[in-house]
Each structure stands twice: as C-alpha cells, then as structure tokens.
Amino acid sequence: MITMAFMGACQSNPNKNSAKQLAADADNAGLKLPEGFSALVYADDIGRARHLAINTNGDVYVSLSNKKKGGGIVCLRDENKDGRADIIKYHGVYDGTGIKINNGYVYFGSDQMVVRYKLTEGELLPAAKPEVIAKGFDDQNQHAAKPFTFDQAGNMYVTVGAPSNACQLEDRTKGSPGMDPCPLLAMHGGIWRFKADVLNQDQAKDGYRYATGIRNALAITWNTVENKLFALQHGRDQLGSFYPELYTKEQSAQLPAEEFLSVSEGSDFGWPYSYYDPIQNKKVLAPEYGGDGKKPGRPDAEDPILAFPAHTAPNDVLFYTGSMFPEKYKNGAFIAFHGSWNRAPLPQEGYYVAFVPFKDGVPSGAWEIFANGFAGIDVVTNPGDAKHRPCGLAQAPDGSLFVSDDSNGRIYRIAYK
C-alpha cells in the first residue's frame, strides 16, 4: 500500500490520468470491501453530507446538516460519465437530514418541517421555491433530524425523535426519575404518517402517530417488496453514568442493542420504559423505571427483528433491489452505522456499512460488515479521530451503492465488477 502511494506521489496522480475511465480508485477510496467489490470517490468535501437520493437519470441530491455555499442541498451530476461528479451545485435555504425523491419532487426534511422542490425533467436544479408538506414539529436540541420515507399508497412516514435520552424528569441527570407515563410520546419518540402530496399539514392536527416507543429512528425505509415499514433506533445512552451501581463500564458500552424494527401500524417498541439487552436476548426494564438490569421490560414492548452492537448509531437503511450485486444481496438490507461516541473509555464501535440478508421479509442469516475503513484508523477512541463516518445510503439506477459521510463530505460509490 505504502509503495503504491509512494509511486503515485512520484508520478502524476494516477486518478487524474484515469479520469476518463469508469474505474475504481486504486485504494477503493480507502474502504475494505468483500471480494469483487470496488469503490471510488464520487465527490469529496461537499459539506456535512447526511442522507442522499438518486434520480432515475443518475443525478444525486445530498442533504447537509449545515448549509454550505448558501445551500442545504447539494445537487451533483456526472456529465462526462466517468463515475465522478463534475457538476456540483448548492440549493435550498434549509439544512437538515431527510431527503428523498418522490413523484417528481425532491423532498427535504429540515428539523421542523418537511418541504419539497419540483424537479424538471433533464434539469439538475429543482425549483427555487419549496412547498411545505409537513410542519409544526417541535424545536428540539437533540434527536431533531427528520428523515422520512414513502409507501406505495401516497403516504409519507416521518421520524420524530424524542428530545430526551430516557424520558427523565431532568434529562441526562443522575438521580432524576423517568416520567411515567412519558409525556413526550404524545408528539415524539415515534413515526408519524402524513399524506405525501397535501400541503401545510400540521403534526398535531393532521399527522397520525403510526408507531410509538422509538427513541430516534434515523434509519427509516419502506420495503417495496414486502410493502412494509422498517426502521432502526438509536438506543439510549449512559446506563453506567447514571446507574454505576447497576452497570459496569463494559456493560454500559454494550447495552442496549441498536434495534432493527419491523414497523406496523400501532407498533410500540417500548422506549423509554424498556430497552433491548442483546446478551440476555430480551427487553429489559430501564433503570429510570425501576429496572435493575435484569427485570423484564414492560409487556407491550415489541422485540426487534435483529439486535446490533450498542451505540453504533444506525443512520440509514436501504433494501437492495438492484441487479449489479450478487444474488445474495437481493432484497437484503444495507445499514450505515455512523459510529458510537459513548463507549469511552472502551474503544468506539461502528463506522461501517453492514449487510443483513433477507428472505421473505425476515433476516435469513447472520449480519456482516460490508464496507469498512471509513474512519481511516483501525481503532476509534475519539469520534473526532474518524476521517469519515457513514451516514446515508442510496441505490443508483445501475445498482451501485452510494454512501455519504458527514464528517468530511465524501460521497462513495461502491460497485460490483
């Protein structure tokens, strides 16, 4: 690797020479991938790139959590078809996370609104003026991101994260009890359904609480084959900080699991009263509600379909429907794990894209790490040390997988030979 880099430095940049060919980067953009897969840097340093959506003509739209060059949406086009963006424009006055293309519009979720911009066939930039689809969301200082997805019946499903860790009376404060019942669940901590094409819907008046007991589902997607909603939750933090008498540092780093949820109308996954313990393989009562690490969770809490390592922060999920990747990936789920911050003093976890095989709508085998190496270091101690952190996923028309990084604004394109 070092020799190659040295040679590359001595000669002219090999990437520049091969600019016209649709070839992967020599080092696969720094990623470790399974046999037969390759990667290239589609775009770099575009801003705090959160989620992304790809149009049928290959144009890419990326949401930024902080505006750059006056825009919160990055619009990218690969005009000379070399696999890399050569037209990059900034658009839209809002910043945020949620972004999807639906019915000829780019929908965008800022923290307190979901808006949409009309796309014109052949044009990269959407309309200048947005329309408001859903509004009235609370001003929150945590879990404020509004990702969303669409079903095939004209509905939009929006994650409304809870502005809280464990619904304590005083958030993240040792000794403060959990509020029972948790009043936040009325308007937060779940998934709200709206009409996809009705303007100015208000969360309280027009939104429908489709599912509850979900702390913050940044990863949310409609599985078009199973016609079902799936999501992953960011589990609660700091069991060990607030209950050191119940949890060691190691247990605090390993609990609770990040839950992969199969979501139906009326689902209740138990937050804040319960969390999923992947070692005991059951929902356990949260200490804020009288739990001791062993008492079972409240009976109405649904189990996840799969449990992932604690605090790894699943930021996006995508069911693969393309034909480029080998058969085993068809209809399976890719998940972008943003990476933990609160496993310290143990090493952090995540910072990779995982894959879960599915058959008939349920996981059919063990999950695996699909793409690794985003962080650029083997062991992440401090999240700030990670060079890149996977945040968003999108499937291109040719079946390649795009991954966005919100640390340094890199967009990766992963392809199969």
Place this chain on the structure above:
Amino acid sequence: MSSIVKQLIFSVVLGVFVISHQESRGANNTGSVRSEPLAKEISGNQPGKTAAKEHPGKAAYTKYCLVCHQANGSGVPGMFPPLGKGSWAGRDPKELVLIITKGLSGKIEVNGEVYKSAMPPQAYLTDKEIADILTYIRSDFGNSFKPVDVEFVKKVRSGK
C-alpha cells in the same frame, strides 16, 4: 559503562548500605516498605523517567466528563464541543464554573462549529471536583490557562 549505569549502581550500593544500617538498629519496617523509597530514587535518577503524579482533575474528568467530551477533549463533531485549543477552556473561570453547575443550552459556536445539544447541569460535583476538573482541562488538551482553586469555586457557587 555509561555514566547513567554508574549512577545507578552507586545508588543501589548506597541504598543497600542505608537499609542494612537501619535493619541493624532494629527498625520495625519490613523490607518492602524500605525498598519503596529506594525504587523511587532509582527511577528519579534515570533521565526521562519522572514519577509523574496524575493530575487530580483527570480522575474526576474521566468519571463525569469523558463520556461526552472524550478522553482527549476533542468532543463529538456536531454534538459536543471540544475543550482543547480554540475552545472555551480559556474563558472567564466564573463562566466555566456556572456552565458546570447550571448546564448550558441553546446554540453556541466553538472553533467555527455550531453546537445545540444541551449540557445537563452537574450540580452534584463538589467544589474541589469542579476546581480540579477545570484546572485539568485548562492545563491539558493543549491548553495552558491559569488553574481554578476551590475558594473561587465556592465563591461563585455562593453567588458572590
């Protein structure tokens, strides 16, 4: 033989001489107690090896602050601000004490980045813990600001 090794051998010989003298006087000390100061002395004579004592604030920082602000004070991008160079560590200590005891919410800017997570109050910390933590932060992570003493923290918390 290097001069360091010569020094080392001299120290050992001297130490053994001192110990044997004390033993002959019928001292109650056990051998292990007496070898402790000897070990410290040897390490003190070796260049580059100081018996560095950990800053008292480090343990408290590790227990209460590290989970969010991280072991190297770098914080978490987009969530919790860093505490190193360019951060708020060099601000008026009175402000820093109040941040710890009352918490901090609303949008702030540190090193060109915007943060809007709320820091919960850590009012349960003792005056000494707060003084030690602030002094540690202000002298580590690339900072070198004046220490904060217990009397000052007491004064701030009493509202003066």
